[in-house]
Amino acid sequence: MPLVEITDIHKSFGLVEVLKGVSLTLEKGEIAAVIGRSGSGKSTMLRCVNGLERVQSGRIVVDGLEVTAPATDLNVLRQRVGMVFQSYNLFPHLNVERNVMLALRKVRRMADAEARDIARAMVAKVGLADKLAAYPDELSGGQQQRVAIARSLAMQPTIMLFDEITSALDPELVGEVLKVLEELAREGMTMMLVTHEMNFAKNVADRVIFMHQGNVHEDGPARETLLEPRTPELGSFLSAVLH
Amino acid sequence: MIRELGPNDIVYLLEAARWTIALALIAMVAGGVLGLVVAVLRIVAFAPANWLAIGYINLVQGTPLLGQLFIFFFGLPLFGIQVGAWEAAALALSINASAFLGEIWRGSLQSVSPRQWEAGAALGLNYWQRLTSVILPQAVRISIAPTVGYLMQLVKDTSLTALIGFIELTRASQILSAATFKPLQVYGLAAIAYFVICFSLSRLSQHLEKRTHAAR
Structure with missing residues (x-):
């Protein structure tokens, strides 16, 4: 059974139909x-996929949970589905360690000591062990984004969603964030990432979905x-972004 | 009989200023607790709660504080509830403060970026956890300056309770001014006392703002 199964979803914002019957599946580890x-x-x-937007019709099943069913507890789903945003969205009132600890303490109901151990391990994993006490506004964009990834990973999700996570970064900071993603890829994390980094897509992703x-x-x-697009639409998109 | 303004009179004014401060403190605390409820009712995703809060805010903000004081002081006894000037003043000021603080805090809550709500949601925090652990601490930082600004207003508003005979700084000044016939000096002293209270609050605000971490 695929980890993510999206079947014919439709979504409109007012009169604008944004999703017009999207279907796709994603296997574990893909x-x-x-x-x-x-x-x-x-x-x-x-x-x-993690229910931040509700669909008007269609069905989404993630890790056996039906996201689109009204009875599904989305907070339970979201503990298994990590998400990182373009604008980092760290909690500005908490330092790095506390940012990562928050969901462990509140959602997983861990004691402070246990949560702190996990937070430190996760922050070390993204290479920021020396920034545990720093507040988000004291970090660069790339560092903030790596903390956001650590915060999400701390919940041990079965899948990670990345929404244009390098788009807001200065070009010289993109690499450090992509390196973290490559590391995750090596570990076999299932990932779905919306991205404009075509080289990264080509070298690290198994699959490309062109919308x-x-x-x-x-x-x-x-x-x-990416090398041999079958449709003229993808061809013209690629030539527009690559040049 | 007209007498001179002496050191005892200054002590008398300072003692009356204690009541000004006490009244403002009570209104701050009681109005603050109630105001927090008003702010939350105003933003929760439940329309009847929103209407209730909006109605309450409009009613309180849309009527004069003096009228509210009169309603509690003269109105409650008509229903057989005996209240003194102190109780009526504390009640009216608390209710008044709850509406204004509720609106200030509602604005502060809503000025925290919706992306912060989303970041909390994406981690599996439920609505209440997002509100209390993510949004409220940031809203508090935003609300410090307008809250303290309102509290200074509140300190000065306590002077209206002189009109129902509560002896605080302003009423004491009236009495003293009548006895000494030195209104300029007496009210000047009262003004200095109000200024000292408000200036302290303003310094407190700056201190608090420095201590908390800013939202970007």
């Missing part, structure tokens, strides 16, 4: 890069799909 022009619905699709006008337009192995 890394899918979702690409496409702005407005193609890729971020919205990603946000539907166009609210639908999945192409879906195939990463290298092959």
